[in-house]
Amino acid sequence: MPPTQWHEEIWSCSWCYASTHVGGEWFGIARPPYLSMEMRWExxxxxxxxxxxxxxxxxxxxxxxxxxxxxxxxxxxWWLPERGNACGACQSAAMVIDERWPQTMRSVDARASVAR
Known part of the structure; x- marks a missing residue:
């Protein structure tokens, strides 16, 4: 079935947690930019x-x-990893995930939106 304006998918990478939004009204592909650990998770x-x-x-x-x-x-x-009550295992996972993002893909221009 061809995508419609009412259908949208979010693809998430289980390795680096980057997300890609596909579909929606304009059938765009949106890849949000890299965010630091303090701004990445709720x-x-x-x-x-x-x-x-x-x-x-x-x-x-x-x-x-x-x-x-x-x-x-x-x-x-926001979930703030520097807070005293932050889960230690979540902090460790956040650091590992953050290190997986290549330095060249961290600029604002590294992730883009493309419309069909």
Missing amino acids: RAVADSLPADVSHAFGIFDRTLCGIQEVGMSPSDY
């Missing part, structure tokens, strides 16, 4: 997550440290 929220530990909401409905809970979602707030 804080994960779920009833079963402890309130005293801040987890990063990753991709595939999991935290960066691998927790998957029913009803978990990203919050409206």
Whole structure:
């Protein structure tokens, strides 16, 4: 079935977590630019997550440290890895993922949007 303006997919790389948005009204391909760790992930929220530990909401409905809970979602707030209550395993995963982005792909012009 050919894509329509009502169909949009998000492809996420499980290695570097880069996302590519395909489809939508203009059937564009949008690849957001590199973002630093402080601006890359939202804080994960779920009833079963402890309130005293801040987890990063990753991709595939999991935290960066691998927790998957029913009803978990990203919050409206950034996950800040430098905070004292940030999950250590999420911090470690964030550093590994950040190192995977090639230096040449970190500039504003490295990721682009292309319309059909």
